[in-house]
Amino acid sequence: MKKDIAYTHEQLKKDMSHLARNFHELEWGSIGKSVWGKELFYIRLGRGETKISFNGAHHGMEWITAQLLMKFAADFLEAEKKNAGFGGFLPRALSRKTSLYIVPMVNPDGVELATMGLPEQLSAELKNQLIKFNGSKNFERWQANARGVDLNHNYDGMWEMSKKMEKEYGILGPGPTRYSGGVPFSEPESRALVRFTREHNFKMTIAFHSQGKVIYHGFQKKEPPISLKIAKAFEKISPYRIDQTEGIASYGGYKDWFVEEFRRVGFTIEVGEGQNPLPLSQFPKIYRETLPILLGAMTVGL
Numbered sequence: 001m002k003k004d005i006a007y008t009h010e011q012l013k014k015d016m017s018h019l020a021r022n023f024h025e026l027e028w029g030s031i032g033k034s035v036w037g038k039e040l041f042y043i044r045l046g047r048g049e050t051k052i053s054f055n056g057a058h059h060g061m062e063w064i065t066a067q068l069l070m071k072f073a074a075d076f077l078e079a080e081k082k083n084a085g086f087g088g089f090l091p092r093a094l095s096r097k098t099s100l101y102i103v104p105m106v107n108p109d110g111v112e113l114a115t116m117g118l119p120e121q122l123s124a125e126l127k128n129q130l131i132k133f134n135g136s137k138n139f140e141r142w143q144a145n146a147r148g149v150d151l152n153h154n155y156d157g158m159w160e161m162s163k164k165m166e167k168e169y170g171i172l173g174p175g176p177t178r179y180s181g182g183v184p185f186s187e188p189e190s191r192a193l194v195r196f197t198r199e200h201n202f203k204m205t206i207a208f209h210s211q212g213k214v215i216y217h218g219f220q221k222k223e224p225p226i227s228l229k230i231a232k233a234f235e236k237i238s239p240y241r242i243d244q245t246e247g248i249a250s251y252g253g254y255k256d257w258f259v260e261e262f263r264r265v266g267f268t269i270e271v272g273e274g275q276n277p278l279p280l281s282q283f284p285k286i287y288r289e290t291l292p293i294l295l296g297a298m299t300v301g302l
């Protein structure tokens with residue numbers, strides 16, 4: 001892959017300060033820090049009463065979802081400032097109705113590993129441990145955080161089922177993907193997102209992953225009936241299709257925990273099509289395809 005053009009935490013930091021400089025009213029900050037001390041940034045769009053949230057890049061190879069959410073935020077803020085239309089909507093009207101909290105990159109350490117490999121400054125001991133977890137010096141297919149825990153298996157949405165199935169998938173400990181951790185919420189990144197979610201009492205959440213052009217909604221039939229209605233509306237306005245998760249992917253995810261804990265509307269949306277990491281050349285298409293969902297989510301009455 002072309003390492004020079006992947007969307008990294010460094011780029012995210014630049015984009016965050018760019019937004020802060022251009023939009024003085026913008027509420028933004030950090031919900032916590034990653035294992036390696038990177039800030040887990042958030043941005044708030046809108047001031048409305050209905051609070052919803054988006055997050056991206058739970059997985060290292062899926063950095064394109066962070067870029068997607070950051071471009072969306074920048075374009076939204078720009079249109080809002082000018083009171084211009086955006087994708088058929090008026091951001092100022094959406095802002096009155098909804099507050100959207102975006103955490104673009106939940107797993108910055110994983111993104112760094114997948115795009116740049118082992119960081120230079122890491123101790124020899126930690127480097128060797130990660131190489132052991134990975135089974136190779138090539139980290140291009142790394143999805144987990146810096147401790148080899150797959151964050152999207154670390155939430156307590158029937159976590160024990162995810163744990164139980166690991167052996168069937170040959171997962172015996174920390175590694176590049178699907179290891180759920182020793183206990184639920186064992187990782188600083190998942191704990192930070194859980195705390196942030198509880199604090200804000202979101203009515204709806206969408207976790208963006210790649211790839212497959214699919215919409216996963218609900219969890220164990222614990223979602224309210226409106227969940228399927230919204231998923232069907234998303235199908236109408238995008239080329240993405242409702243699907244069901246299978247096997248180990250069915251438990252322990254952020255969306256799973258959210259639906260189980262709050263009995264509210266939670267989605268996992270897999271953007272783009274192909275093999276991870278999706279090439280940057282797909283970005284314009286992904287943006288075009290998902291924009292109606294990103295904006296549409298802000299119009300939902302909850």
Ligand SMILES: [Zn+2]
Pocket residue numbers: 058059062152209210
């Ligand atoms: Zn993912």
